[in-house]
Amino acid sequence: xxxxxxxxxxxxxxxxxxxxxxxxxxxxxxxxxxxxxxxxxxxxxxxxxxxxxxxxxxxxxxxxxxxxxxxxxxxxxxxxxxxxxxxxxxxxxxxxxxxxxxxxxxx
Amino acid sequence: xxxxxxxxxxxxxxxxxxxxxxxxxxxxxxxxxxxxxxxxxxxxxxxxxxxxxxxxxxxxxxxxxxxxxxxxxxxxxxxxxxxxxxxxxxxxxxxxxxxxxxxxxxxxxxxxxxxxxx
Numbered sequence: 672x673x674x675x676x677x678x679x680x681x682x683x684x685x686x687x688x689x690x691x692x693x694x695x696x697x698x699x700x701x702x703x704x705x706x707x708x709x710x711x712x713x714x715x716x717x718x719x720x721x722x723x724x725x726x727x728x729x730x731x732x733x734x735x736x737x738x739x740x741x742x743x744x745x746x747x748x749x750x751x752x753x754x755x756x757x758x759x760x761x762x763x764x765x766x767x768x769x770x771x772x773x774x775x776x777x778x
Numbered sequence: 779x780x781x782x783x784x785x786x787x788x789x790x791x792x793x794x795x796x797x798x799x800x801x802x803x804x805x806x807x808x809x810x811x812x813x814x815x816x817x818x819x820x821x822x823x824x825x826x827x828x829x830x831x832x833x834x835x836x837x838x839x840x841x842x843x844x845x846x847x848x849x850x851x852x853x854x855x856x857x858x859x860x861x862x863x864x865x866x867x868x869x870x871x872x873x874x875x876x877x878x879x880x881x882x883x884x885x886x887x888x889x890x891x892x893x894x895x896x
Binding site: 765 | 823824825837840878880882883884885887889
């Protein structure tokens with residue numbers, strides 16, 4: 672199975688900050704990586720697909736990059752609604768696997 | 779508007795069975811792979827199963843193989859998850875999801891809570 676490792680597990684930041692979350696795959700997944708945001712008690716929402724493609728309706732302050740085994744999600748200019756938990760997921764090979772999550776907290 | 783609405787969750791004893799349903803609207807499921815993803819209380823997301831448009835190809839996470847069965851009724855625009863031999867570690871919110879043609883999970887339902895406890 673492909674292991675997905677996110678870092679950090681928790682991130683404290685302030686409104687207006689720029690933050691980066693990293694996701695590493697245990698083997699190459701080419702660019703078959705998605706990023707999701709989850710608010711407490713709600714379903715995840717797709718932010719980024721194919722490593723760097725912004726889902727329609729998602730603010731442009733979210734961006735993704737990377738290929739192979741290392742990927743990043745960057746949020747430029749944090750807004751109050753952005754504080755949530757973020758997950759990466761590889762869909763290159765079964766079983767699909769998620770990272771353990773990164774909780775973005777208000778500093 | 780795409781909507782996925784899960785039902786059938788609840789409390790079940792270890793070893794018991796439960797069948798989740800997912801009613802889709804705003805699109806035709808016959809054109810898409812569909813999926814179940816779960817999230818144990820306070821934990822991360824875990825992919826459970828995918829099923830191809832015509833049901834001819836199915837994949838499961840190892841931990842549910844032989845116990846869970848994903849199925850679909852395209853005529854009723856519905857997805858199902860039959861869960862047998864349930865264990866405490868199957869306790870989770872189960873999300874129904876639509877898979878984009880490129881393979882990523884694009885749309886999610888609100889989730890159905892399954893609690894396995896005596």
